[in-house]
Every structure is written in structure tokens, then in C-alpha cells.
Amino acid sequence: MNKRFRLLETPTIKQAYQIVHKGILGHRNIIIIGNCWVEYNGRASSKLEPGERIVIIKRDGSVLVHRPRDYAPINWQPPGSLFKTMIRNNSIYIRAYKTKENESLEIIFDKIYLVASLRLIDTGEFYLYASEKDMHDAIMIEPSLIEEGFNPLVMERPVESGFIDILGVDNKGRLTVIEVKRKIAGKEAVLQLEKYVKVLKKSTGKKVRGILVGPEISKGVQALLATLNLEFIPVSPKDCYEILGIGRNKKITEFSLDEI
Amino acid sequence: MNKRFRLLETPTIKQAYQIVHKGILGHRNIIIIGNCWVEYNGRASSKLEPGERIVIIKRDGSVLVHRPRDYAPINWQPPGSLFKTMIRNNSIYIRAYKTKENESLEIIFDKIYLVASLRLIDTGEFYLYASEKDMHDAIMIEPSLIEEGFNPLVMERPVESGFIDILGVDNKGRLTVIEVKRKIAGKEAVLQLEKYVKVLKKSTGKKVRGILVGPEISKGVQALLATLNLEFIPVSPKDCYEILGIGRNKKITEFSLDEI
DNA sequence: TAATAAATGTCGTTT
């Protein structure tokens, strides 16, 4: 009786309880579809009144309560939750809690349309391209993305209160700070850049260029950029993707090694 | 043949395709469990190699690809996606795309353990307590949370580049800006508060008090707070929750009738 | 539509 997939359609509460209870003990993935209500207490408190929902309990102890709409779960519990289940009033009580964080989620089902307990096998790799880090790499490989004669020196240079994405020297020998954004750069990006420029000005005593790099800059902050004497140079993630080469697949799990 | 729940265990690709295709057309909620691989192109690009996953397609056009672990979906598409489905090489292709944002998610299943098409009915209300807004309300109702004699004047007061959470006058008649955080206040909170104080100082020409309110302040920024001549007063979400009263239920979402 | 701030943000990494 250790099948990879156990599934019951419109089970009784008792039958469903068996599946859920054993599934949680066996660290399986569980899906429950039925009528339920939910209470959450922790960083905030919430109450969800009865309705038909999809609940997923994962083997790492994460819980998701999904309504028929919306990307985000209406209630959830992060990985590492502990569980307590019971039957009362012909309903299934599922409590997922974290003692240290003092957070608890209680889901009560009084009608179940489908319950499944699964041992899923998923070893597939996940690759993500054209992340902000990829953009850094692309600029290091092809500095002319910034401007002719730009000479990048170091990536991820630590300074007080943060990291300078790229630090380099321009074609006139001026120290240049580059702040990279993968999407439209807003006020925070400009302020971040200004902060690094300030720090470097102070520590070197010389003039320092600050360049914001990204696909676009939000209209509202162009004035701020000018006021602070900073520059914007448009570079899209796509440009970087192409420079890195279509064949270059960067495994997410290998980022750290790659970086060093 | 318009049952609220349609479900097939280990269907053929053709059978599963029928369920998925019709389900998407009928704006139903769809769950697919099986072996799949995924490609995403949009703000970034990603590739997920084959494995067994749970895919949820919701009636609002959101898509979630869940691995057996982790709270977050490994791939997804926000609500409002358009769909294209087809069979090729005895596999089901599901493309969820957004033309305007130029984002596309392609999921390919070659083996399906379970497919379900559901018309879920969920009209239950959702209530959330002790949000940051609740904290604002509590301070307006019980200003002594800040200090004796504090007199709050306006909430959400717009100023250039943002909103002052609460603007009031202290027991010595000084204009006072209050910035509320529901969790440990970090550097951003202090800088935000300072920005608003600065703006008000400039526009009034008078001295302005700035008070950061929240459950806690991060250790590192206490010095910054002092330097900027700002104050911190501890108030927890729980305090506010109690002032607002257990009976006070705040409606977050009212589901429209198109749910039915 | 763009911009801005909140979120039970989550998820890493570094101190």
C-alpha cells in the first residue's frame, strides 16, 4: 500500500482523513479540493469564510490555499510547518503551525470533492537567463554596452551599506560607478547610485561618474538624475542575453561558484 | 455535460487534452498532475527540465506550476493570460501568454496522472486584521499610543513624492510626522520619515518632529535615527488590534458576482 | 498608464 499516487473522488470525511493524515506523515504531496474555511494567526490575523478551494500541502511543509481566482494563495504557510490533523463534527481539521514564529493556519473541510496523495518525482534542473547578474556579466564581457573605451574593473564591489554593481574607469580615466537594473529604473535606483557615488567621492577625493544602466528609466526621476549629475545608459536584458550567447546556459544552483 | 467537476485518472493525452481545452474555453479551474517541462520568456527567460509537477490554471487566466517542494511556483503567469493549446508528438502543449507585456509560458505534458476541470463556487469573505492600515486607524482612535497629548490631524497626507502616514501636533504644539511600520523598521523607514520631515520643514519653515512607529527598530539604524534627530516609539500590531476591538472586522475583498 | 508604497511579501546572502 505504498502507491505513488492515491486518489479519491468525493470521499467520506473518514476516507479523506486517512489519506491526508497518512500523506502528511509520509511527507507526500497532498491536494484537497472541497468546501473549507480558514483561520490564520501570526504576523497578522485573518479569517476566510466557507467556500470551495484547492489546498496543496507539500512535502516540505508548505501549505497553499487557493481560491478559484488570483495568482497568489489567499492563505498559506511557508515550508517547515508542523501539522496536526483531526476529525471533529464530521469535518477535517488541518492545523499547520510554526512554533518559533508563532504562526498557525487552520483549515477545516466539511465537504471534499477530491483528495490526492502523491509521491512526485521531480529532478529536472531549472535555468534562468537574463537575470540582473547576467546583465553584469554581459557588461564585463562587452563594456562597449556602456560606451566606447569603458573599462570595467570589479563587479559586486562592497562599500559601506551595499555593493557597487560594476566599478570601472571611463575613456577619460574617471572612476565610474555603474548601477544595473533589469527593469525600468525608479527613484530607489537613482538614490542607490547616488549613495555609492557619494561614498566613492568621499573616499577618493576625486570626481566620480555615476551611470544608471537598464532597459528604461521612469519619467519622474529623470529630473532627479540630472539634479544629482548622474547619467542613464539604456541596456536591455535582451541585449545582454544575446551577448552572453544563446548557448550559454547558466545553472541557478551554480551561480555562486561561477561568480568566484 | 456541464458538470461542476470533471476528473480523469491517468487519462490518455487525447482525453486529457479535451478536458484542458474545454476547461480553458469554459473559464473553469483546471488541475493537471503529470510529467512536464516548461519554458518562459518575458521579463527574463527560463527553462525547466522534465519532472512531475502540479499545474493549476485558474479561471482568471493565472497559471501556476508547482514542484513538490517550495511555497512559490517555479513558473507562473499572472491573471489575464491568453491561452493556446494543442497536441503534438503525443504531448499536450499549453501556451499562456500576455501580448502586451510580451510574456509567454509554455508547458508541455507527455504523461498525465490526473486532470480535473472544476467550476468552484467561492463567495466566502476574507478578513485581515492588524495590517498597517489598521495600525493607522488605531493611532487615530487612540493617539495616546504615541504619547499623552498627541493630536493626530490627517492620515495619508499627500506630499511631493509620497504620503505621510499620520500628520499631527504634539502636546507642545509642534507639527509631528508619523511613519508607521507593522514590522521591524529598517533603514528605508528612517529615510522615508526623514524625507517627509524635510519636506514639511521646508514648506512650513518651522521645526518638525519625526516619529517612527512600529513593533521594533533594527539595531543598526538607531544611530541613523539619532543623527537625523528623529524618534522611535514602539507600538505593535497586536496593541492596535486590541484597540480596534475583536469585533471589528475589516472587509478586504468583496467578490463580484461574476464569480458565479 | 505610470508611479509609489505595502505585503502574513518570499528568498537568498552576509554579518
Next chain:
DNA sequence: AAACGACGTTTATTA
């Protein structure tokens, strides 16, 4: 454990 920044953040609100 706390702090800090990035995220395909998402979501809501407002100009």
C-alpha cells in the same frame, strides 16, 4: 538571529 537587497516580486492605490 538580524539585516539587507533582489525578485519574472505581486498587489493595491493614486496621480
